[in-house]
Amino acid sequence: MKLRNALIAAVLFTAGPALAQTPAGGTQQKPATAAPVQPGQAAAKPAGTDSKAPAEKLDPAKEAAIRHLLDITGESKEGENINTGMTGRVHDVMSRALPADQLPKFMDTFSQRFTAGAPPSAVTDAVVKIYAEHFSVEDIQGITKFYESPVGQRMVKEMPDVARESQDLGMQMGQKVVIAVLRGMSDEYPQLKQMLPPDPDHPAPAPNAGTAPAPAPSTPNPNSTPGTKPTPPQQ
Numbered sequence: 001m002k003l004r005n006a007l008i009a010a011v012l013f014t015a016g017p018a019l020a021q022t023p024a025g026g027t028q029q030k031p032a033t034a035a036p037v038q039p040g041q042a043a044a045k046p047a048g049t050d051s052k053a054p055a056e057k058l059d060p061a062k063e064a065a066i067r068h069l070l071d072i073t074g075e076s077k078e079g080e081n082i083n084t085g086m087t088g089r090v091h092d093v094m095s096r097a098l099p100a101d102q103l104p105k106f107m108d109t110f111s112q113r114f115t116a117g118a119p120p121s122a123v124t125d126a127v128v129k130i131y132a133e134h135f136s137v138e139d140i141q142g143i144t145k146f147y148e149s150p151v152g153q154r155m156v157k158e159m160p161d162v163a164r165e166s167q168d169l170g171m172q173m174g175q176k177v178v179i180a181v182l183r184g185m186s187d188e189y190p191q192l193k194q195m196l197p198p199d200p201d202h203p204a205p206a207p208n209a210g211t212a213p214a215p216a217p218s219t220p221n222p223n224s225t226p227g228t229k230p231t232p233p234q235q
Contacts, residue, residue: 058128059137062132063128065140065141066128066131066135067128068144069131069147070127070128070131072156073147073156075127078123078124079118079119080120082120082123083114083115083120086114087110087111087114090110091107179196183199
């Protein structure tokens with residue numbers, strides 16, 4: 001059961017974008033029923049059928065220019081980065097589900113099969129087609145010229161850090177707002193108070209704050225009799 005749950009968690013964690021395309025409620029839409037065809041009338045195309053003509057074969061010179069641009073910008077390694085990230089996530093999940101001596105063999109098998117099913121080159125091939133649809137050869141040449149310049153190379157070097165720092169900052173800002181909103185809702189939903197971190201602007205009062213400690217009880221004289229005054233010492 002533990003292994004099955006870990007596998008499910010790994011799949012859900014890495015396949016989030018695909019699951020996001022599922023219709024609300026998890027139900028699938030039924031295929032539309034084709035209308036009856038009258039005699040002498042051409043059959044209507046099913047709904048959702050792409051009416052565009054087949055994509056033309058990409059010009060080899062344009063494809064080469066795009067691949068050169070992807071090499072300069074480092075985007076040709078996007079497939080490798082995606083596979084590395086997904087494999088790392090599976091490793092993190094399975095490291096909590098499998099014994100330590102079984103994890104290396106499991107990850108070796110998974111990595112080989114995952115790479116065979118999703119080769120990094122397939123991502124690059126898809127990106128090339130996307131660039132070809134959005135940019136002309138002249139566009140690609142102009143973009144390449146920029147990225148080959150010193151400032152373009154500087155941008156290639158610094159943009160990963162810029163993107164990561166921007167994302168981290170955005171997450172921190174969002175988390176602060178989320179916590180503030182939840183604190184404002186904690187009177188209506190008291191269970192939130194146990195889930196939220198302490199509020200630094202309104203610290204909780206210390207236990208028994210402001211109460212003076214009780215005086216220590218006096219030690220009785222062992223030579224005294226209850227109800228009598230102690231005898232003063234002899235001179």
